[in-house]
Amino acid sequence: MSDTDHGLHRKVERVESLVLRLEQGVGQVGVQVAHVGQRAEEANDRLQKLSQAFEDYVLKAERTANVQRSETRIGVVEGQIEHQFGHYKVVRRVATGMLQGFDLGLVSDDTLRDVGEQLMIETPRYWLAPVLVALRSWLADDQQQCERAVQEAFRRSPSRTSLFMALMLRRQGRVESSLRWLRHYLAALDPNGLGREFAVILESVSQGAFGPAGVEIVRERLEVWRAQLLGDEGREQAQVDRWRAEIERHAGPSSQQRFPRLAAVCPQWPQMDQALSKAAAHDSLIAKYSAMTAEEPAVRERLEDQVDDILDQLVTGYDEEELPLRRELAQHHAVVRNGGDLDAAQRDLGSDLLALDRRLDYLTIQSESALNPDKLGVTRATQRMAVSACHEWFGRAHATYSRDYRATLPADVEAVVETSHTPAGQAFRLPRWTGSFTRPIEELERSLAEHWDRAARPFIDSFAYKWGRNLIAPIAVVAVLLVCVGVMQNPAMLILPILVGGVWAAVLWWQSQNAAARQKEVEDALQLAKLDSVQQLRGAAAEVVDWSGTFRQADSREPAVRALIADLATAGNAPAPFERRVADARAGA
Template sequence: MSERTISTANLNRIENSLSSINNNITVIHNQVATVEQQLESTQSDLELLAVEFREYVRQDALVKNVQLAETRLVKVRQELENKYGHYEDVRRKALGILQAVDSSLVRKSTIESASEEQLLAAPRYWLAPCLIALSAWLSDNKELAEKAVIEALRRDDEKTSLFFALVTRRGGRYQSSRAWLERYLGQQDPTELKREIVVLIDSFSNGIFGPEARAKCGLLVKTWLEELSQKAGFIELQRDKWKQALLSRKETLSPAQFPHLQRYSPTWPQLQEVLEGAKLHDIVFQYFNFILTQEIVPSKNLAFAVDQLLDILVSEFDEDELPLRREERLNELIIKQDGDKNLAQNLFVNEKILEERFDFTQLLTNFSMYPAESNASIATQKLAIALSKEWINHAHHDLTAENRNAVPVNVEITLEDWTGSSRDGSNEGELITSLKQHIQLTKEDALLRNKLGFRHWLSLTAGIVFFVFGISTIVLLIVSALCFLVFFNGMRNVKKNVSIIEQNYDELLENHQQILVAVLSDIVDYRREYEIEDANASKLDDLLDQITPEQYTYSTHDTARAVIS
């Protein structure tokens, strides 16, 4: 009886010790779980901090790029002012002399004095001797006028010829104007046209030189195009040029469009590319339609129109300024793009408006697609589009065919480790069944893997062995009890995990079903929108088929019939 009492007491002590050990193990387990959670949180915070730091560095670089571009822009403009600021004075004097002749409010001696001062202030500028020639003509000083003209031609034959073509046309001297214009045109190479040709095309488009000169320009344009078209690969080159020009109008889709497709479809980059390509049809149509339907508002009078062309000639298209103008434009683009130098450089290269020489077709492209930078009037834009319509159509057809061929037949969908595909969202039932089967198999696999591990079975075996050999030894019994505790604790966790696994996969299935339905809905909307946008491809053909170059050689200053033949 006494031995049983002692034995019972000893077992109670063992049970209490085991209970205490179990509590300690539970506490330690909770502490370990807390530490793991803290580590995960710390790691997440570090990743977020790294992302924020990289973004900070990027933003800081962009800000510095903008600041540097602003500093350089100020410096470039100061240099332009210092080196070429006196050109502005010469230009003002040139226009002032012309206006003075109109109003007869300035004495000839004053005009002569002002012209001579400009010649001294601008010793290399071609326009300065032109002013001397103008003042000499006003004073009937033929000898001085001829000397001044010869000096101006020596400094810049082409600009001087164009200048006097404009001036004599302004004064109504048609024969002299045509002579100067023929001299100017005779120096032109359609493969290497200088920037002043912009002024001529603009004046030709607006009828500044009158019907006879306009007809001659029309014939010249046709000759240039025929000459260029004889070159091998010309058509292909024009297609490529216009493809790039049209693509420059492409707009990026909003991130808010088709959010589920963007997140859950590996096909999204391709889908985005072709939809942006389809949207380009309407963008290009609206752009050309706006230009072609714009009303050409004629200048108030011929003198004012010529003044505008003279202003462009002497201020915007002087070769000496080109290097600084290029640098100025690049820095403007960097500022405009918030410091993104790569994007600014790409835009700068694509514009191709600051080159020193152009071929005629590139000039037409610039007039059509970059009117602000190329100083093209509405009339010039219309003419350029009409002359280029065949190349525009070819390029647009190529882009349309390439875009249609790139449309994915099936849209891939990825939800974690499940993948599926749909053409138009009509196989929703099939995909949901596939998703359910996949999740069911995954759940079953997880349940199969939810079992006692090697250490649990080892603990059970060790517990039995220690119990058998340690009936009369307290220490072995304690060890045996600990082994059994590990085993039964594992059994309890396995049973507990079964319900957790089932609940998690049920929630996963419900969540994935909702996402899948949303993705399929996006696919339906995407296909519908693509069809609508792609149908706009024919609108550009219809628009361009209606126009001819003859329509846009209308003169705003005379009513003569304009024909290019």
């Protein structure tokens, strides 16, 4: 009987050992699963970072290669321009010097003749070369040669020759002759395809270079062209779109760093951020165009100097033969300027190419003079005149711009909380909670806290020790032992079930304490997460108020922009500096 008791005792010990090992194994498996989950997340994060780093490296390498290729091509294209058209620069410099020689009389007739004839031979297709011969012939009073030279220049470039002669005669005080050339120039133009030199006409009008009569002739022609082109709604809309793009460039940066909590919890944040960014354009527009209207353009003391500046723009402009190479050069410069980003370079080049295109309609030249004066080589005075002429398009673009960003404002600003946590190595996901900031913040905080409590309670309770399930095995074992003791009718053997029950009770108590500690850890972690969510909500509500005030302040500047645009209508009507004076003493003789 003692052997039976001993064998039964060993079996009970083995069962207890197996139960303990099983529980330890289950615990180790849980820990390992948590570690595996954590390692998987870390591996996924590292893989994403590695993938992003590789993509960044590839992009950087590609852009670096683009920059290197463009820098190489810039040198090649500049060499081609210098080789093929470098002699054109000589002609341009000589033209300016010859005009100054008219005033100073320091250059001999023989020198002018030799230089003019030499450049005529070296540049057989360039329109300016025969113009130099004509100037020298005029100075020498050789009418027959002057006429032949003018005819040859006119054959090579009718528009530029006409404009040059109009300006040059105006410079010499030959008003009637200048106006005849000006009429001839304007009559031959097609408003649908004007050359780049037409920007010189706008410059001449803004500076009053042709005098009151010439300015009136140009204005009448421009009004006819404007009425003709505005009959095409597509052309007019294209100019409105151009001004809309100008306004868009004044939009402010994202304000996400200023309102981080709102950006984190509000699904309407992208629309709100965009609306605030666009509303910030009003102040920028006011600053730019107020400064333009307030600036007084520099005025030369002599009309001759003023006309010389305009003539410089005409003679130094690229010839049509140079445009393909100039266009390629502009493309490569845009790539280098944008760090090898081809898309950004193409966007940047979109406006640059306007200054390099062969032909533009009058409306486009007018808009480009207002928006990109440097690219067309016109002064601030011409820009102001062009802005004045374009104020209707500016106003329409600004009205639709303001209407559009206001239309994107959300009707309701909401907060959405939906987070994931891993307390004690176990994944917990808070179900989606949505609240509207139109409700009192106290009500929202209470609703979110209750939502947290409802969602977290079942998860926390799942960590409670399962006494009922864990007591089944020990109760069954102790009951079997008691039955065996009863069968053997040996009261001394009662010590065995008591001992087994006591050990097992100690094990269960230890397990329950561990479960209670783990449950408390999970509950504390989720409580902190709940408090953080509530604080985020409270901070987002405060940022909604700040955002609303900032947006109202930015948006309130819109009427000031409308008033400024209305003032721009008269900004280009200031008297030109030479409207009431003659070119020089010879004109009054």
